[in-house]
Amino acid sequence: MRCALKKQYFTNPVVIGTISGLALIALAISCATVNRVVVVPPMIAGAKYVGMDSCALCHEKEVKNFTRTQHSRIELREVVDKEEVAGLGCEACHGPGSLHVEAGGGKGKFILSGKEADSCFQCHLDKRAEFSLASHHPVREGKMHCTACHNPHGDDINQPAGALHHRADAVCAQCHKEQARPRVFEHEAMREGCTTCHNPHGSINANLLVQRDNNLCLKCHAQVAAPNTAGTVMIGKVPHAGFAGNSLLQQGTCFSAGCHTAVHGSDVNSHLRY
Amino acid sequence: MKRVALILLFAATLSRAAAPEITVTPGVNFATVSGNDDKFRADFGRDDGWMGGIGEATWHQDLGNETTFDFAARGAFQLQLDLTKKEVGYLRAGFSQFRKYSDTTGGFYQPFTTPSFQLAGDPHLDIGNITVEVGLTLPKLPLITLGYERQYRTGQKSLLEWGGVTEAGVTRKIYPSVKNVDEQADIFKIGVAYEIKNIQLDNQFRYERYETDTKRVTLEEGKSVTVRETYQHDAFFNAFRLDSRLNEQVYWSVGYLYTTLSGDGGMSVNTALPVTAFDRNWVARVLDLGTESHVLNANLMFGPFKGLTLYTGVQAEQTDADGLTDALLTTGLSPTTTNQLQSTTDKTSLTETFGARYTKIPHTTLYAEARLTQQQIDLDEVQTGTAADNFVSQTDTEIFRQDYRAGFNTAPWRIVTFSGRYRYALYQNDYDASIDTAAGYPAYITMQDFTTDEVMLKLTVRPCTYFSASLQYQLVATDIQTGTAGVPALAPKGTRISGEYNANIYSVSATLTPISRLYLMGLVSYQDTCTKAFDNQAAAVTAYNGDVYTVLGTAGFVIDDKTDATLECSYSFSDNFKNNAAAGLPLGLDNQRTSLIAGLSRKFTDKVSARLRYGWYQYNETSNGGLNDYTSQLVSAACTVRF
Numbered sequence: 001m002r003c004a005l006k007k008q009y010f011t012n013p014v015v016i017g018t019i020s021g022l023a024l025i026a027l028a029i030s031c032a033t034v035n036r037v038v039v040v041p042p043m044i045a046g047a048k049y050v051g052m053d054s055c056a057l058c059h060e061k062e063v064k065n066f067t068r069t070q071h072s073r074i075e076l077r078e079v080v081d082k083e084e085v086a087g088l089g090c091e092a093c094h095g096p097g098s099l100h101v102e103a104g105g106g107k108g109k110f111i112l113s114g115k116e117a118d119s120c121f122q123c124h125l126d127k128r129a130e131f132s133l134a135s136h137h138p139v140r141e142g143k144m145h146c147t148a149c150h151n152p153h154g155d156d157i158n159q160p161a162g163a164l165h166h167r168a169d170a171v172c173a174q175c176h177k178e179q180a181r182p183r184v185f186e187h188e189a190m191r192e193g194c195t196t197c198h199n200p201h202g203s204i205n206a207n208l209l210v211q212r213d214n215n216l217c218l219k220c221h222a223q224v225a226a227p228n229t230a231g232t233v234m235i236g237k238v239p240h241a242g243f244a245g246n247s248l249l250q251q252g253t254c255f256s257a258g259c260h261t262a263v264h265g266s267d268v269n270s271h272l273r274y
Numbered sequence: 275m276k277r278v279a280l281i282l283l284f285a286a287t288l289s290r291a292a293a294p295e296i297t298v299t300p301g302v303n304f305a306t307v308s309g310n311d312d313k314f315r316a317d318f319g320r321d322d323g324w325m326g327g328i329g330e331a332t333w334h335q336d337l338g339n340e341t342t343f344d345f346a347a348r349g350a351f352q353l354q355l356d357l358t359k360k361e362v363g364y365l366r367a368g369f370s371q372f373r374k375y376s377d378t379t380g381g382f383y384q385p386f387t388t389p390s391f392q393l394a395g396d397p398h399l400d401i402g403n404i405t406v407e408v409g410l411t412l413p414k415l416p417l418i419t420l421g422y423e424r425q426y427r428t429g430q431k432s433l434l435e436w437g438g439v440t441e442a443g444v445t446r447k448i449y450p451s452v453k454n455v456d457e458q459a460d461i462f463k464i465g466v467a468y469e470i471k472n473i474q475l476d477n478q479f480r481y482e483r484y485e486t487d488t489k490r491v492t493l494e495e496g497k498s499v500t501v502r503e504t505y506q507h508d509a510f511f512n513a514f515r516l517d518s519r520l521n522e523q524v525y526w527s528v529g530y531l532y533t534t535l536s537g538d539g540g541m542s543v544n545t546a547l548p549v550t551a552f553d554r555n556w557v558a559r560v561l562d563l564g565t566e567s568h569v570l571n572a573n574l575m576f577g578p579f580k581g582l583t584l585y586t587g588v589q590a591e592q593t594d595a596d597g598l599t600d601a602l603l604t605t606g607l608s609p610t611t612t613n614q615l616q617s618t619t620d621k622t623s624l625t626e627t628f629g630a631r632y633t634k635i636p637h638t639t640l641y642a643e644a645r646l647t648q649q650q651i652d653l654d655e656v657q658t659g660t661a662a663d664n665f666v667s668q669t670d671t672e673i674f675r676q677d678y679r680a681g682f683n684t685a686p687w688r689i690v691t692f693s694g695r696y697r698y699a700l701y702q703n704d705y706d707a708s709i710d711t712a713a714g715y716p717a718y719i720t721m722q723d724f725t726t727d728e729v730m731l732k733l734t735v736r737p738c739t740y741f742s743a744s745l746q747y748q749l750v751a752t753d754i755q756t757g758t759a760g761v762p763a764l765a766p767k768g769t770r771i772s773g774e775y776n777a778n779i780y781s782v783s784a785t786l787t788p789i790s791r792l793y794l795m796g797l798v799s800y801q802d803t804c805t806k807a808f809d810n811q812a813a814a815v816t817a818y819n820g821d822v823y824t825v826l827g828t829a830g831f832v833i834d835d836k837t838d839a840t841l842e843c844s845y846s847f848s849d850n851f852k853n854n855a856a857a858g859l860p861l862g863l864d865n866q867r868t869s870l871i872a873g874l875s876r877k878f879t880d881k882v883s884a885r886l887r888y889g890w891y892q893y894n895e896t897s898n899g900g901l902n903d904y905t906s907q908l909v910s911a912a913c914t915v916r917f
Contacts, residue, residue, distance in 0.1 A: 018872060037790040129797060134865065141319070177425075177486070182535065182597065183563070219807040220719075230810055231812050232812065249812065251859060253861060255435060267558060
């Protein structure tokens with residue numbers, strides 16, 4: 001199948017045309033001289049690193065508190081212009097700060113705001129890949145930022161800036177209030193956190209599910225089986241598979257089959273049917 | 275008189291204002307799609323055809339007297355405004371809205387004559403928020419902020435809740451369904467922060483009014499199930515925090531969060547033409563929910579000597595929740611019944627955190643952290659009334675969570691950075707169902723342990739100024755051990771591994787600038803994941819096993835002093851489809867996503883620049899017979915003018 005895949009792409013006229021065209025353009029202009037150098041995202045054109053000590057002159061509180069953040073674990077002292085300076089903690093994400101310092105500071109002046117996902121993706125490679133999957137939060141599309149869920153300056157990275165709650169799921173509840181609201185009958189899985197069932201960064205499955213088949217539910221709801229009952233799946237007092245040609249698990253996943261649809265909790269049914 | 279004074283003041287301010295810096299970026303774009311345009315809409319958040327208008331606009335003006343005005347717009351649906359006067363205050367306002375389309379293709383079952391169904395229309399949700407915040411930043415006085423936020427979601431979305439289709443005596447749930455959503459939250463915030471003698475005081479108050487009205491409809495052959503829910507709550511949150519850095523070595527903080535929530539609503543379940551025991555009509559005439567929570571935490575960080583930082587924290591939480599419903603139940607197979615359903619939850623928890631960071635080893639950071647949580651949850655659930663399935667359940671849960679992590683980050687040579695992290699977590703839940711009149715359901719789980727091991731290693735090399743590369747490996751392994759109660763004549767009591775999750779994630783990225791005019795960036799990621807639940811050899815359940823490959827590439831090239839070119843490509847591939855159609859409903863996914871985007875930007879003058887982009891996108895999903903496949907092309911042009 002992979003050979004067929006390669007053939008499919010490398011015989012596609014659009015792909016061939018685009019690659020050839022760009023190669024020709026690159027060849028035609030490669031001899032011309034220019035006075036600029038390319039800027040690799042998320043760098044800042046013409047800026048140099050100045051070190052955290054320079055940042056502390058104005059952003060004293062942020063720099064002092066940096067040592068209690070999880071990001072301080074990656075801080076290393078760096079050599080800039082042959083001098084060892086305090087680690088590039090701030091500039092690792094915000095970009096080199098020399099132009100910002102020269103301009104006397106100011107919001108948005110020659111510094112990355114921290115809302116550019118590329119800053120985070122420099123280190124979080126797996127997250128960058130996950131955001132490219134079919135189901136993902138719209139970070140790459142610019143409709144939300146990593147900082148909507150994570151506070152890079154906080155002592156708990158899984159906490160949005162300014163949030164009142166000190167609980168991981170409060171991050172999700174900011175937007176997904178319907179799913180997070182209290183219910184008469186709770187689903188105990190909610191105690192373990194939203195990430196028990198969802199991968200918030202990205203998944204190949206719809207609704208960011210970590211699995212979309214019965215494994216998602218059965219990994220917690222499996223009941224010890226009686227001897228000589230292979231092929232039968234009991235949950236509570238109810239056989240869910242192996243008792244008939246159209247047994248429940250044959251028809252689909254516990255929630256997608258229309259049975260236990262109140263996966264975030266129910267107000268009227270302790271079995272989370274509605 | 276006051277109005278005249280204000281006008282004069284405003285005029286005086288403007289007279290000192292610098293010329294505004296304005297940029298406007300009108301643009302136009304065009305998309306074509308061949309194949310499943312529903313899927314395209316869901317992926318891209320737009321229709322095919324022409325779109326155009328002001329893509330971006332910014333306005334920055336120094337109004338004098340240390341006052342600045344900023345306005346930024348992105349399309350018609352993302353606006354931000356900021357008026358700031360240094361050491362006086364600020365006014366910020368924002369509006370954003372985006373449309374999220376749903377793909378209305380349901381499940382896929384190849385053996386059926388019609389293996390899949392798709393609903394007509396283009397269900398979508400409009401998701402947005404409006405914010406206004408005013409802040410007073412007068413020196414030597416408390417920082418006071420007042421804010422209002424309105425969040426909303428309105429429209430329709432598809433569900434992963436599918437209706438049944440029966441053919442030749444075989445039933446599979448594959449018929450798609452949708453949900454109407456009308457949801458809004460109004461949030462008012464007041465914040466006060468002040469520093470007294472090196473102690474930072476901070477109080478944040480929030481009031482939230484939330485309302486939702488949803489209706490989901492599941493269609494099956496010969497019947498439909500409509501579930502309508504209305505709900506609203508008023509919630510108050512107040513967080514008070516004190517923190518102080520006594521000196522370079524000692525930092526402390528304490529905080530208290532109080533939350534109270536009072537909600538009510540209603541619900542109805544209506545099954546047209548009920549035919550089975552599950553097909554019921556419900557009306558929840560009374561729904562009352564309440565929550566009250568107190569959270570207290572205290573943290574201390576200190577450095578006994580240079581290079582070593584120790585920290586510890588404790589958080590105590592007490593939460594009481596209760597819910598009550600009065601439900602009128604009408605089944606298709608038995609007489610009308612009236613039930614009262616009630617639950618009360620009493621949750622107490624204590625979390626302790628201990629951590630250390632050591633930086634005295636040259637170019638190396640070592641860290642370790644332990645987080646322990648003890649939790650007690652007393653849950654009482656009752657259903658009374660005239661129905662046959664009434665029950666009383668009292669479950670006391672004891673939870674003990676242990677989470678340990680340790681790691682290092684080192685750069686022994688300038689060209690190499692190496693980091694590693696190990697995490698071990700054990701979450702233990704013991705359920706004691708002292709009363710369970712339903713005998714085995716729902717309180718059939720007696721214990722559950724989640725054991726997780728995680729390893730992450732990352733190597734970054736920068737052998738020269740024009741090349742850097744990172745290699746990252748992650749291993750995640752989770753075992754879930756579950757104990758269940760015995761059900762007479764049906765299942766024995768005991769414990770067993772109920773689920774196993776294993777993932778290996780490899781990521782490699784590289785950045786190369788072979789010449790000063792060109793950069794190349796690439797990322798390859800491979801995930802190998804497997805989830806296996808205990809299935810007792812039931813063929814309807816198969817292990818979720820598959821690979822996901824992702825390849826991303828970006829190139830930037832300086833063509834001349836005014837022109838840049840970029841090329842981006844993205845490819846992802848997954849193969850976890852397993853065809854067990856004879857015994858179940860296959861739900862694995864084999865798909866490929868490819869995109870190729872070429873862009874050209876040129877700066878014509880200091881004030882005028884333009885960019886042109888062309889994108890080619892393809893999606894293939896072989897696991898559902900190509901029903902979701904599409905190919906699309908997107909061309910966009912934009913011109914930025916600075917005034």
